[in-house]
Amino acid sequence: MSEAVALLPEWLRHQHWFTGGRSGPLGVRPVAAALLHDGEPRVWHLLTEVTHDDGTDIYQVPLSVHSQRSDRLDHVRLGHTHDGHVYDALHDKEATAVLLDHFADDAPRVEGLRFHVKADVEVPYGEPSLVLPGEHHNTSLAYGDSALLKVFRRVDAGLNPDVELHEALSEAGCTLVAPLMGWVDGDWSADDVTVTGSLAMLRGFLTTASDGWALATASVRDLYAEGDLHADEVGGDFAAEAYRLGMATARVHETLAEVLPTGTMAASELHALADAMTGRLENAIALVPELEPFAAGLRAHYDALRERHDPVTVQRIHGSYHLGQVLRTVLGWKLIDFEGELMAPVADRRAMHSPVRDVAQMLRSFDYAARHLLVTDHPPEDPAHDQLAYRAQEWTQRNSEAFCNGYASAAQLDPRDEPELLAAYETDTAVYEVVFEARRRPSWLPIPLAAVERLAHAR
Numbered sequence: 001m002s003e004a005v006a007l008l009p010e011w012l013r014h015q016h017w018f019t020g021g022r023s024g025p026l027g028v029r030p031v032a033a034a035l036l037h038d039g040e041p042r043v044w045h046l047l048t049e050v051t052h053d054d055g056t057d058i059y060q061v062p063l064s065v066h067s068q069r070s071d072r073l074d075h076v077r078l079g080h081t082h083d084g085h086v087y088d089a090l091h092d093k094e095a096t097a098v099l100l101d102h103f104a105d106d107a108p109r110v111e112g113l114r115f116h117v118k119a120d121v122e123v124p125y126g127e128p129s130l131v132l133p134g135e136h137h138n139t140s141l142a143y144g145d146s147a148l149l150k151v152f153r154r155v156d157a158g159l160n161p162d163v164e165l166h167e168a169l170s171e172a173g174c175t176l177v178a179p180l181m182g183w184v185d186g187d188w189s190a191d192d193v194t195v196t197g198s199l200a201m202l203r204g205f206l207t208t209a210s211d212g213w214a215l216a217t218a219s220v221r222d223l224y225a226e227g228d229l230h231a232d233e234v235g236g237d238f239a240a241e242a243y244r245l246g247m248a249t250a251r252v253h254e255t256l257a258e259v260l261p262t263g264t265m266a267a268s269e270l271h272a273l274a275d276a277m278t279g280r281l282e283n284a285i286a287l288v289p290e291l292e293p294f295a296a297g298l299r300a301h302y303d304a305l306r307e308r309h310d311p312v313t314v315q316r317i318h319g320s321y322h323l324g325q326v327l328r329t330v331l332g333w334k335l336i337d338f339e340g341e342l343m344a345p346v347a348d349r350r351a352m353h354s355p356v357r358d359v360a361q362m363l364r365s366f367d368y369a370a371r372h373l374l375v376t377d378h379p380p381e382d383p384a385h386d387q388l389a390y391r392a393q394e395w396t397q398r399n400s401e402a403f404c405n406g407y408a409s410a411a412q413l414d415p416r417d418e419p420e421l422l423a424a425y426e427t428d429t430a431v432y433e434v435v436f437e438a439r440r441r442p443s444w445l446p447i448p449l450a451a452v453e454r455l456a457h458a459r
């Protein structure tokens with residue numbers, strides 16, 4: 001194993017799900033290793049601590065070791081050791097079959113790993129796996145067309161909120177998420193004590209799904225192609241979908257409030273929330289000085305929270321809600337990926353908030369969908385820019401209203417009745433997005449910066 005571990009730093013550096021600092025991996029130290037299959041290939045389950053210039057994280061890196069080099073797996077080869085050729089096991093169908101087989105009742109027990117299957121679930125043993133394409137934070141394997149195994153790459157001690165909320169919603173009979181079929185948790189050593197955390201989640205595969213971002217941006221393309229028509233006049237109007245998405249969101253919130261704890265945020269906690277938002281703004285300004293001219297206007301939204309006297313009802317929410325986290329199937333909208341903001345500590349990701357926070361994030365996502373073509377295809381020097389920007393604003397307005405109408409029709413709460421909360425959460429999200437884009441997609445930075453400017457002048 002130690003030879004294979006030596007291959008990890010260079011390999012990890014090139015994995016898009018590796019988020020460790022600018023330095024990349026500086027050191028790698030296994031914290032748990034288990035042999036899942038002692039045959040050809042040999043399959044190892046490995047958890048490794050990775051040190052980088054921003055700190056230390058635990059990554060899950062199942063490996064398969066073949067005695068012969070495999071052309072088929074060349075694209076996921078880490079290198080060669082005395083034991084054989086080492087591959088990313090999640091891309092190796094022989095190894096992923098081994099992984100799925102461990103959910104079976106009669107599978108050999110593996111020390112430090114526990115595979116759980118929910119009652120009455122049919123695990124598709126024998127189905128080949130396919131890695132879902134795209135640059136995701138984790139690696140998801142579709143087994144046939146019935147189950148999806150999401151293998152968390154960066155893992156934390158404790159229950160992953162994705163597993164926790166899928167379990168709560170599935171148990172409550174909520175059909176607005178893919179049903180939870182099972183999960184894996186495991187142990188590793190941290191500072192000489194053993195900790196436990198969620199490692200993977202098995203859920204139903206939604207075969208007819210299109211993601212919300214693809215659908216919304218297709219609607220915006222239609223609008224842009226007809227620059228002289230309003231959003232409600234073009235063929236690809238999205239408002240009815242936005243309305244239904246609002247309803248689905250409200251119903252999920254309602255179920256979460258029924259089956260998981262709720263609470264209230266009193267004035268002192270609202271102060272603390274406003275302070276946390278202000279702190280994030282100050283950090284963001286240090287990184288992106290273009291924010292500075294808008295700082296006073298943005299802080300005013302946080303001050304409004306400090307001035308509020310009524311308590312705010314809080315509950316578990318999605319936590320990182322946007323159009324990429326919703327799938328439209330023939331049976332309607334489904335919500336996915338309840339992990340929360342990945343870079344936040346797990347305790348923050350499991351914190352209770354007003355459901356208005358999810359609404360605010362989805363409204364930001366409508367703004368992104370409407371404006372992203374202004375950045376990619378119609379920059380300010382394009383003569384059509386100003387007209388299209390106007391249309392984009394109309395599209396956002398129309399779909400935000402429709403979403404809130406749908407939400408209000410299915411919930412006790414109309415998010416527009418909480419304007420201070422909505423504006424504060426929208427501002428906090430836009431500030432987060434400024435940092436996210438500055439680091440990850442600088443060419444998209446104008447999208448949240450335009451929102452920051454609008455929000456700064458909105459009080």
Ligand SMILES: Nc1ncnc2c1ncn2[C@@H]1O[C@H](COP(=O)(O)OP(=O)(O)O)[C@@H](O)[C@H]1O
Nearest residue numbers: 132136137138139148178204205206209336337
């Ligand atoms: N239950 C599902 N059925 C079909 N596709 C899904 C399902 N859940 C997620 N997906 C697809 O997999 C992608 C990644 O899932 P997600 O849970 O968001 O993982 P990650 O955290 O790695 O991004 C989604 O963008 C979606 O396209």
Ligand SMILES: O=P(O)(O)O[C@H]1O[C@H](CO)[C@@H](O[C@H]2O[C@H](CO)[C@@H](O)[C@H](O)[C@H]2O)[C@H](O)[C@H]1O
Nearest residue numbers: 213320322323324342364365366368369433436
């Ligand atoms: O996918 P995650 O939940 O980890 O979210 C991160 O990446 C998102 C981009 O994929 C990012 O979302 C931002 O861009 C989206 C369009 O690509 C847009 O729909 C969102 O509204 C916008 O916030 C998200 O902020 C980031 O945490």
